[in-house]
Amino acid sequence: MNDKAVPPCQAACPIHTDVRGYVSAIAKGDVEEAIRIIRQVNPFPSSCGRICTRLCEKACRRAQIDEPISIRELKRFASDQTLGLKLIEIPENSYEEKIAVIGSGPAGLTAAHDLALLGYRVTVFDSQHVLGGMLSQGIPDYRLPKDLVKKEVDNILALGVEAKTGLSLGQDFTLEELLKDYQAVFIAVGSQKSLLPKYNGVELNGVIAAVEFLKQVSRGHKPRLGKNIAVIGGGHTAIDAARTSVRLGASDVTIVYRRTVDEIPAGPEEVEHAEKEGIKIIYLAAPVEFSGNEKVQSVRFIKMQLGDLDKSGRRRPVPIENSEFEITADTVILAIGYMPDAEVLKESGLNISRSGTVLVKDYTGITNIHDVFAAGDVVSGPQSVIEAIASGRRVAEALHHYFRTMPDKEEKNFMALKELDDGIVKLINKSERQKMPALKVEERITNFDEVDLGYSKDQAVMEAQRCLNCGAGAVVADNCAACLNCVRICPYGIPFPGKEIAEIDISQCQACGICASECPASAIILQLEAKENNRAELEKAVDIAREETPEILIIGFYCRYGSPIGPPFDEDEVCWLGKFCTGRMDEHQFIYPFELEVDGVVIHMCKNDECRFRDGNQWSKSHIKSAKKILNEIGIGADRLDIISEEDFHNFRNKLHALGINPLRTGKKVKT
Amino acid sequence: MIVAELKPFKEIENMLRDYKKVMVLGCGTCVTVCMSGGERQVELLASALRMAGRLERNEIIAGEKTILRQCDPEFIDQIKDEASNYDAILSMACGAGVQGVAERLAGIHILPAMNTTFIGVSDGQGTWIEACAACGDCILDRTGGICPVARCAKSLINGPCGGSKGGLCEVSKNNPCVWQQIYARLGKLNLINLLKGMSQPKTRPVHPRKLVNPKNAFG
Ligand SMILES: Cc1cc2nc3c(=O)[nH]c(=O)nc-3n(C[C@H](O)[C@H](O)[C@H](O)COP(=O)(O)OP(=O)(O)OC[C@H]3O[C@@H](n4cnc5c(N)ncnc54)[C@H](O)[C@@H]3O)c2cc1C
Ligand code: SF4
Numbered sequence: 049m050n051d052k053a054v055p056p057c058q059a060a061c062p063i064h065t066d067v068r069g070y071v072s073a074i075a076k077g078d079v080e081e082a083i084r085i086i087r088q089v090n091p092f093p094s095s096c097g098r099i100c101t102r103l104c105e106k107a108c109r110r111a112q113i114d115e116p117i118s119i120r121e122l123k124r125f126a127s128d129q130t131l132g133l134k135l136i137e138i139p140e141n142s143y144e145e146k147i148a149v150i151g152s153g154p155a156g157l158t159a160a161h162d163l164a165l166l167g168y169r170v171t172v173f174d175s176q177h178v179l180g181g182m183l184s185q186g187i188p189d190y191r192l193p194k195d196l197v198k199k200e201v202d203n204i205l206a207l208g209v210e211a212k213t214g215l216s217l218g219q220d221f222t223l224e225e226l227l228k229d230y231q232a233v234f235i236a237v238g239s240q241k242s243l244l245p246k247y248n249g250v251e252l253n254g255v256i257a258a259v260e261f262l263k264q265v266s267r268g269h270k271p272r273l274g275k276n277i278a279v280i281g282g283g284h285t286a287i288d289a290a291r292t293s294v295r296l297g298a299s300d301v302t303i304v305y306r307r308t309v310d311e312i313p314a315g316p317e318e319v320e321h322a323e324k325e326g327i328k329i330i331y332l333a334a335p336v337e338f339s340g341n342e343k344v345q346s347v348r349f350i351k352m353q354l355g356d357l358d359k360s361g362r363r364r365p366v367p368i369e370n371s372e373f374e375i376t377a378d379t380v381i382l383a384i385g386y387m388p389d390a391e392v393l394k395e396s397g398l399n400i401s402r403s404g405t406v407l408v409k410d411y412t413g414i415t416n417i418h419d420v421f422a423a424g425d426v427v428s429g430p431q432s433v434i435e436a437i438a439s440g441r442r443v444a445e446a447l448h449h450y451f452r453t454m455p456d457k458e459e460k461n462f463m464a465l466k467e468l469d470d471g472i473v474k475l476i477n478k479s480e481r482q483k484m485p486a487l488k489v490e491e492r493i494t495n496f497d498e499v500d501l502g503y504s505k506d507q508a509v510m511e512a513q514r515c516l517n518c519g520a521g522a523v524v525a526d527n528c529a530a531c532l533n534c535v536r537i538c539p540y541g542i543p544f545p546g547k548e549i550a551e552i553d554i555s556q557c558q559a560c561g562i563c564a565s566e567c568p569a570s571a572i573i574l575q576l577e578a579k580e581n582n583r584a585e586l587e588k589a590v591d592i593a594r595e596e597t598p599e600i601l602i603i604g605f606y607c608r609y610g611s612p613i614g615p616p617f618d619e620d621e622v623c624w625l626g627k628f629c630t631g632r633m634d635e636h637q638f639i640y641p642f643e644l645e646v647d648g649v650v651i652h653m654c655k656n657d658e659c660r661f662r663d664g665n666q667w668s669k670s671h672i673k674s675a676k677k678i679l680n681e682i683g684i685g686a687d688r689l690d691i692i693s694e695e696d697f698h699n700f701r702n703k704l705h706a707l708g709i710n711p712l713r714t715g716k717k718v719k720t
Numbered sequence: 721m722i723v724a725e726l727k728p729f730k731e732i733e734n735m736l737r738d739y740k741k742v743m744v745l746g747c748g749t750c751v752t753v754c755m756s757g758g759e760r761q762v763e764l765l766a767s768a769l770r771m772a773g774r775l776e777r778n779e780i781i782a783g784e785k786t787i788l789r790q791c792d793p794e795f796i797d798q799i800k801d802e803a804s805n806y807d808a809i810l811s812m813a814c815g816a817g818v819q820g821v822a823e824r825l826a827g828i829h830i831l832p833a834m835n836t837t838f839i840g841v842s843d844g845q846g847t848w849i850e851a852c853a854a855c856g857d858c859i860l861d862r863t864g865g866i867c868p869v870a871r872c873a874k875s876l877i878n879g880p881c882g883g884s885k886g887g888l889c890e891v892s893k894n895n896p897c898v899w900q901q902i903y904a905r906l907g908k909l910n911l912i913n914l915l916k917g918m919s920q921p922k923t924r925p926v927h928p929r930k931l932v933n934p935k936n937a938f939g
Binding site for chain 2: 527529530531532533536537567568569570571634635636639640642643678681682683684711712
């Protein structure tokens with residue numbers, strides 16, 4: 049057990065976003081809090097919310113029960129809901145040093161953002177006139193609308209970052225020149241050059257490279273492709289090229305990939321979208337020759353089978369003899385990979401690897417040239433947006449340390465909580481992942497409108513509530529009296545008697561809070577819901593409700609899992625407070641409102657057999673019963689506190705009106 | 721462990737009738753374990769007292785505090801200064817704790833919030849049973865580890881009274897006949913012959929008893 053371990057989603061995220069934090073904020077409907085958490089580490093929430101490769105979801109422990117949380121779509125939801133919100137103050141210029149960033153993709157702009165926030169003066173150079181790198185020129189609009197990228201880029205420029213566009217390293221300026229005016233140069237020019245295979249006929253007209261094609265389309269061109277298109281490859285670029293061809297009017301688009309559907313790098317959702325849009329995918333085949341007269345007319349392929357593992361750990365495709373076949377193609381789009389433009393980099397004096405990437409010392413991005421740093425796809429080769437952001441962040445921080453002569457910060461190790469035990473998995477209710485609403489096929493293939501429409505608020509909250517809050521459960525404090533009550537009552541059997549005090553394996557705890565509500569020493573702290581916060585929340589709610597001076601004030605506690613979207617029903621006199629299971633509320637939480645002169649307290653629980661935490665209802669009932677007894681004894685009366693449903697609320701209300709206001713407000717005791 | 725339960729609320733209220741500032745003092749050991757006098761119960765009782773006080777037009781300030789053990793002067797000293805701000809201390813400890821505090825903080829009136837009931841063991845979730853009468857002359861070696869002094873309604877030490885039915889005590893039908901339990905246990909252990917011996921009548925201990933451990937109490 050390691051209590052410093054973080055949820056697997058956070059450990060897997062290259063920038064270690066506090067996923068659990070923002071997902072749980074959405075679970076209680078607080079999108080502002082969610083976006084604040086996201087923005088602490090990520091200046092591109094809108095983009096990542098749409099096209100992130102979501103390593104987090106691959107690590108999510110919910111998959112042990114059913115399916116991972118739709119983390120990416122929740123990020124998108126948080127960002128879509130808060131587009132106008134100003135989250136970051138314009139930083140003060142605190143340092144003299146000027147920094148030049150070459151390349152305005154996610155790596156370069158993230159570095160510019162972080163360095164500007166630290167107080168440096170930053171200028172970004174890009175060969176293009178539009179900033180954003182592949183986000184604005186490469187990834188198609190139907191997956192990532194350009195206006196959203198522009199907003200994110202503008203937010204970064206608003207921090208005082210200067211942009212110089214249409215200027216190319218190697219053509220319009222050199223590293224040497226830059227180093228005269230700037231104290232450091234940050235190279236983030238990405239991977240821009242498509243790899244071309246050496247088959248016969250690759251030079252024919254109509255054989256084009258995917259990245260260049262997609263960039264052209266992003267810039268507003270509409271190349272004429274013809275009817276039959278063959279796309280070769282299986283990554284994002286291949287699928288994007290195919291789906292873009294469909295939108296440009298091609299009627300017959302075929303993707304040919306040399307491995308199987310299980311290995312395809314684009315992922316199952318992209319493949320599904322492509323197939324829905326009428327794109328054919330041929331697996332286990334590779335081209336041998338392109339033929340035609342000046343212009344390509346057909347491609348000959350050979351069938352493949354999977355052989356032994358290669359260096360990447362995937363099974364190597366091997367050709368099957370005498371299995372060649374041909375398809376007609378007016379255009380062939382090659383999407384077999386791309387790499388940095390090594391020429392320019394070499395000419396600038398940088399050390400380059402055999403695959404054309406810039407060689408750096410380590411995570412600090414230090415290159416062989418003094419004061420020159422590099423990050424993103426130009427260092428790693430083609431990766432992903434989130435990895436480019438992570439790289440930009442790390443190198444920006446290293447640069448700051450370098451300038452301020454601080455020691456390099458050791459890379460923090462994010463250890464993931466271990467898997468859930470099988471016994472616990474069986475006790476957790478299944479709950480279906482929310483489906484992303486999307487445009488109908490016929491509505492999408494004629495234009496570049498965004499296909500995925502985003503979750504509704506209801507969907508987002510329900511999806512967020514699927515999160516298991518990994519690692520945010522119960523922690524035993526030193527004042528544990530070792531009574532072992534928690535050991536006896538936990539619905540999952542997680543606490544166990546330790547040598548001196550009870551211990552709770554945080555990696556397995558489901559954060560129901562029942563043990564905390566029952567601990568006689570108040571020694572169990574529920575990280576998700578600190579006791580002080582509960583009190584403060586109640587006091588604030590009562591204060592606010594008082595201002596409306598209702599004759600009778602009722603506090604209503606409702607189970608958020610039972611009523612995910614918000615209070616179960618509206619009533620003028622009731623001020624609702626949501627709880628993630630009412631079973632975690634102790635007796636004091638039911639009587640304390642009366643001390644604050646509230647007139648009545650109602651509890652709306654989930655349905656009996658639907659408790660997220662198995663025993664929650666039973667514990668609520670027991671705590672309420674005991675609180676009622678106390679209310680009777682002190683003369684406030686047990687009838688002011690009750691479990692209700694929407695149907696019997698009016699009975700309760702009538703009874704309460706007959707009882708009148710809280711006797712603490714009149715000083716008249718109720719005879720019991 | 722010592723088991724205690726909260727006195728009826730009315731009784732506590734009456735005790736505090738003449739006090740304005742009361743410290744509700746929990747004990748972090750036995751009564752926390754039996755869930756009647758620990759930090760959580762302090763919070764509840766203090767809240768209840770404040771509210772009841774307001775209704776009686778006798779508003780009281782009820783402070784909340786819990787120390788690890790009220791039967792040790794060193795722990796009591798931890799609240800010495802704070803206690804001087806109060807007119808009375810309502811102790812949620814066992815009788816020993818109440819006296820420990822009364823001895824140490826002699827200038828303040830200490831009142832018991834609890835009835836101390838027995839020395840007992842846990843019998844599963846939320847249940848404790850009496851197990852030892854602190855008689856001062858243990859015979860558990862002869863009774864299969866089951867104490868008839870504490871667990872037989874008549875405290876018989878040389879066999880059952882003969883009134884049990886279906887294994888249940890004739891005095892309180894919810895309780896098992898402890899002699900039947902002893903017999904069964906010894907049978908399992910193949911030690912029935914132990915029952916042939918006689919236990920001598922116990923002499924009632926002379927109160928107050930005192931324990932001096934010569935090794936660490938010199939002089
Ligand atoms: C079609 C396509 C689809 C993709 N889909 C996804 C996806 O769904 N999810 C995902 O995570 N990743 C995806 N990627 C990968 C992702 O876009 C990249 O990994 C990421 O953009 C790399 O960021 P970067 O900042 O290092 O470089 P880039 O985004 O490539 O930005 C580099 C910038 O440098 C500029 N530049 C280049 N050369 C020069 C020069 N000589 N002088 C000045 N400026 C120069 C370029 O104009 C560009 O603006 C996709 C890539 C492509 C091509
Ligand atoms: S269930 Fe929630 S906290 Fe756990 S890994 Fe998934 S998203 Fe992260």
